[in-house]
Amino acid sequence: MKDPVIIREKGSGTKKEMDIFLENAGIEPSSLNVVARMNDLESIKKSIVNGLGFSILSARSVVDLQKTKQILLFPLEESAHKRSFYIVYSKNRILKSHVRQFIHYVKEYYQTV
DSSP states (O other): OOSEEEEEOTTOHHHHHHHHHHHHTTOOGGGSEEEEEESOHHHHHHHHHTTSOBOOOOHHHHHHHHHTTSSOOOOOOTTSOOOOOOOOOOTTSOOOHHHHHHHHHHHHHHHTO
């Protein structure tokens, strides 16, 4: 609770998910030692690498830093809230080939998670 934490800006989906996770764990987000609120994921990652504090982020967003041993990654338990993302497009439009390929790639990629 005393360690410095870096969080996303108010209104961000990541911030909302972090608040839900903390509340489910019995931790009031207001009780954290927040040293920075940032709008940009890359700024948060750089701040962590430079020792400013820790944060709760998507594993996919920091896997590169973990592989290069710039950060330590501690997975949250399985009860952690998971976000859902959707691909949305008009049913009245014919999708171009490259768009269909992209949708197929995303579906395949996230089925392995």
